[in-house]
Amino acid sequence: MEQKTFAFFPEAAFGPALNSVGIAQAVERMGHKAVFLSDPGFVEVYEGYGFEAHPVNLSEPMPPEQMAKFWEDFINGHIPNFRKAPIDQIDNYVKECWEAIVDSAKWAQKDLPGILAKIKPDVISVDNVILFPAIKQHGVPWVRIISCSENEIEDDSIPPHLSGMSENDTEGHAAFRARFNEVIKPIHDDFNAFLGTCNEDAYPVGQFFEASPFMNLLLYPEQAKYTRSKPLDPAQFQYLEGCVRQDEPYEVPTFQKNNDGPLLYVSFGSLGAGDTDLLKRLITLIGQSRYRALVNVGDYKEEYSDIPDNVIIDGWFPQPSVIPQVDVVIHHGGNNSFTECLYFGKPAIIMSYVWDGHDNAMRVQETGHGFRSDRYEWSDEELVEKIEACLNDEAMAAKLKATSAHMQSQNGQEKAAKLLVELAEKNA
Known part of the structure; x- marks a missing residue:
């Protein structure tokens, strides 16, 4: 078998990055070579997993730590907008994101042709929301990975991407x-x-990318899919059923209080951790409850004091190793958290704040796998009621068990790798 080279170009966020790492690992287990095209700030992430990574400037060149600070400041500056409905975030957060994304495509066009000529990939996989012309024009098959909500691939009968709307709210969709x-x-x-x-x-107008004519890989599982007016053709679109990566083992520590109580995991992702007031409110509530909790506070650990004895905070958790051990997850709706909860059969309460978190929050509730919650407008009693329902709702537990069994039987990483290798061999 001739060794092929597969290039992966995920956007600079841990969700897409780590999903592509999982697929790349499966590609290499099949005897091929995987390389990464990377935002400069993520080169070390891919190198840490043992991959060759080529920096692609997606903005004015700056040191990686300055780039990380830019996005942290960007998110934290928008915290007041997180109180708004998704439609009211369009002219602030969403608009500014799209300005930055368009700029990233222009910058990438300077570097990509030369890098692609150098690494000579047989197939290129891109996980982003915008077209990079150099990838489409390189002359080899290119694959689009949709690691966010599947409504990135539009259909008139499903909610628009980023809207967080119910499947049946057709008036809302149009607005x-x-x-x-x-x-x-x-x-x-x-x-x-x-x-x-x-x-x-x-x-x-409104479209910044297209479906690949070769193959498109969607991470959504079967049980959360939307009902489309035009079903996606399996010859061009394949679902990866979560494609959950492996991570280092995690042993739940002993809690000084409620050590036998139901275990919660609370995380708003690396960027959402800047919403410290909300996390402190949740910690206070949990401190007065029968539960215990692991809480991801990101880079803000020094801002917390007087942590209750039934709460353990940390700056990072190996999430795919933590979620199987907990009873309920409270998260922001990021697609890794969304799919990992389904993969391991754990009920979720989603407090979304931006982007496809809104869509995932609505989807988890509409499909009976958990609850959506307003991020700020909730009472302690309302949240405890949702947690108790997650712990005791037999219909929800049965649905989660079936979804988990289905997703785990599919092996999304291997499926993706096989599809990529088939594409390379067909094009040889």
């Missing part, structure tokens, strides 16, 4: 799409002008 297109149009016009300079056709 969200109209508002999004109105606010985004100047940014979209600018992107289309850039595409023109790359000899690419303009996209319809």
Whole structure:
């Protein structure tokens, strides 16, 4: 068997990055080579897993620590907007994100052609929400990975991406799409002008990427899929059923109080950890309860004092090793957290704040795998009621058990690797 080279280009966030790492590990187990195209700030992440990584500037070059601080400050500056409904985040958080994303595509075009010529990949996999023309034009099959909510691939009968709306709220869908297109149009016009300079056709308003004609890999599991008016063709779209990565083992420490109580895990991701007031409120509530909890506070550990004896905080947890051991997860709706809870059959309460977290929060509730909760407008009694339902609802437990068994039987990493290798061999 001739060894093939597979290039992976995930966006600079731990969710997409670590999903691609899992697929790349499976590719290498099949005897092939995996390399990463990387935002400079993530090169060390991929090298830490033993992969070759090539930096691609996605903004004005700056030291990695300065880049990390930029996104931390960006998120923390928007905390007041996290109180708003998704449609009311379009003209602030969402707009500013799309401005940065369009800029990243322009910057990437400077580096990508030379890097691709150097590494000579047989297949390129990109996990992002925007087209990088150099990847489409390189002359080898390219695969789009959708590691966020599956409604990134639009359909008129499902909620628009980022809306957090119910599947049945068709009036709301139309209002969200109209508002999004109105606010985004100047940014979209600018992107289309850039595409023109790359000899690419303009996209319809609101669209920044296209489905790959070769293959598209969606992480959503079967049990959370939307009902589409135009079902996705399996020859072009495959679901990876979570594709959950392996991580280092974790032993739950002994708690000084409630050591036999139900165990909660609370995490709003590395960026959401800046919302320290909300995490402190949750810690106070848990401190007065029969539960115990592991709480991910990110880089803000020094801001916490007087931690209750039934709460343990840390700056990071190996989440795929923690979630199987807990009873309920309270999280922000990030797709790794969303799919890991389903994969391990754990009920979730999702307090979303941005991006596809809103869609995942609605989806977990609509499919009977947990609850969505307003991020701030809740009482202690309401939250305890949701936690108790997660612990005691027999129908929810049965649904989670079935979903978990299905996802674990699918082996999404190996499935993705096989699809990529088949594509390379077919194109040889």
